[in-house]
Every structure is written in C-alpha cells, then in structure tokens.
Amino acid sequence: MIKLAPSILSADFSQLKDAVQILDKGGAHLVHIDVMDGHFVPNITLGPPVIKSLRKHTKLPFDVHLMISNPDQYLESFHEAGADILTVHAEACTHLHRTVQQIKKLGMKAGVALNPATDLSVLKYILPDIDMVLIMTVNPGFGGQTFIPQCLDKIRELSKYIQENQLPVEIEIDGGANLDNAEEIIKAGTNILVAGSAVYDTPNPVETIQEFIKVFSKFGE
Numbered sequence: 001m002i003k004l005a006p007s008i009l010s011a012d013f014s015q016l017k018d019a020v021q022i023l024d025k026g027g028a029h030l031v032h033i034d035v036m037d038g039h040f041v042p043n044i045t046l047g048p049p050v051i052k053s054l055r056k057h058t059k060l061p062f063d064v065h066l067m068i069s070n071p072d073q074y075l076e077s078f079h080e081a082g083a084d085i086l087t088v089h090a091e092a093c094t095h096l097h098r099t100v101q102q103i104k105k106l107g108m109k110a111g112v113a114l115n116p117a118t119d120l121s122v123l124k125y126i127l128p129d130i131d132m133v134l135i136m137t138v139n140p141g142f143g144g145q146t147f148i149p150q151c152l153d154k155i156r157e158l159s160k161y162i163q164e165n166q167l168p169v170e171i172e173i174d175g176g177a178n179l180d181n182a183e184e185i186i187k188a189g190t191n192i193l194v195a196g197s198a199v200y201d202t203p204n205p206v207e208t209i210q211e212f213i214k215v216f217s218k219f220g221e
C-alpha cells in the first residue's frame with residue numbers, strides 16, 4: 001500500500017492541533033513528526049511534550065523521525081508521548097542494533113534513516129530486524145528543499161534487495177516530494193511518502209492530500 005505521511009514541520013506551529021486534524025480530513029495515513037536537536041542537524045523543532053499533547057487530537061499513527069544525537073536516551077520518552085513508529089538515523093547511533101532492539105522492546109515499529117550520502121551497505125545486517133527504512137532525499141534539517149535525484153537509484157537498489165530477500169520492510173522517503181515527482185518516487189520502490197511543504201504550503205491542504213491519494217490510486221491503492 002502507498003501511504004502519505006505529511007510532515008507537520010511545514011505547518012503553523014501555533015496551530016498544530018488543526019494541522020493534525022487536517023490530515024484526518026484529507027485521508028492521510030500517518031502523521032510525520034520531525035524531531036531536531038540543533039546538534040545532529042542545524043535546526044531545533046519539538047520534543048515529547050508536544051507530541052503527547054497532539055496524541056489526543058488524532059487516531060492516525062505517529063511516525064516520529066528523530067534527527068537527534070544520542071537517541072537511546074529518549075526512546076522511552078517518545079514511546080510514552082505516543083510514537084507508533086520511531087526512526088533513528090544510522091549516522092547518530094553508536095550501537096544501531098541495540099537501539100533498534102530497544103525501540104521494538106518498547107512496542108514501537110523501528111525505522112532506520114539514512115542521509116543522502118550514506119551508503120545502503122550500513123543496513124545489510126540490520127534489515128531483518130527493522131520495519132522501515134527512511135531514505136533522506138534532502139539533507140536533514142529543513143523543509144522546503146529540492147529532492148536530490150541520485151536518491152532514486154538508492155531507492156531502486158534498496159527496493160530490489162528487499163524484494164529479493166522477501167523482507168517485510170517498508171521504504172519511506174523524506175524531502176522534496178511533491179505532486180509532480182510522486183509517481184517517479186513510487187515507481188522507484190517507495191511506499192511511504194513524507195511531504196511537508198507540498199501539503200501545508202498549499203491553499204487547501206485537505207484537497208492536496210486527496211490529490212496525492214489520487215496519484216497513489218494509479219498504483220492500485
């Protein structure tokens with residue numbers, strides 16, 4: 001199934017309750033929440049208290065993307081705040097396998113994110129243990145950047161490996177996705193599209209979400 005995970009990074013932070021309710025109205029599949037610490041990435045966003053306060057305003061799964069150093073310190077806090085999928089960056093984890101085990105032990109789905117310049121080979125021995133790979137298609141830290149086209153080959157290569165090895169691992173991409181490039185991204189093998197500015201920076205985000213879902217329907221979803 002192809003899923004849309006709008007990133008609330010591009011929403012008005014003073015109206016986050018409305019921002020998640022828009023996603024329910026439009027029929028989005030996940031709420032993508034970008035957590036940045038000003039250390040792993042050069043920007044600071046939000047943390048567990050904000051996620052916890054949003055939890056009561058939607059039943060959609062919370063897809064929490066940690067762009068933070070030392071994520072191990074905070075896994076329990078994000079679980080308690082209501083994260084359903086917790087994604088850590090391979091580049092931020094000293095003991096990636098241990099971190100993934102801990103996320104799963106807490107009852108969440110585990111994702112591993114890779115920056116654009118990080119090779120897929122870091123995933124080889126962890127893929128059977130995770131639920132999702134997040135391929136960063138921009139350099140992490142900011143919304144509204146342009147999709148890096150070399151990432152399409154990376155998605156194709158990962159998708160081929162996952163299919164050949166029959167692994168139940170989803171592929172999410174994050175950064176620069178929009179209505180013009182969605183088809184190409186899906187054809188490469190992505191099944192979860194994060195879209196921030198392409199949803200929230202439009203006059204009618206509810207209609208925009210529905211337009212994305214119309215594109216997805218071409219792929220039998």
Ligand SMILES: O=C(CO)[C@H](O)[C@H](O)COP(=O)(O)O
Pocket residue numbers: 007009010034065067138139140141142143144145174175176177194195196197198
């Ligand atoms: O993780 C992110 C940045 O680090 C954002 O989720 C991503 O950039 C989405 O925003 P946009 O769709 O506007 O590119």
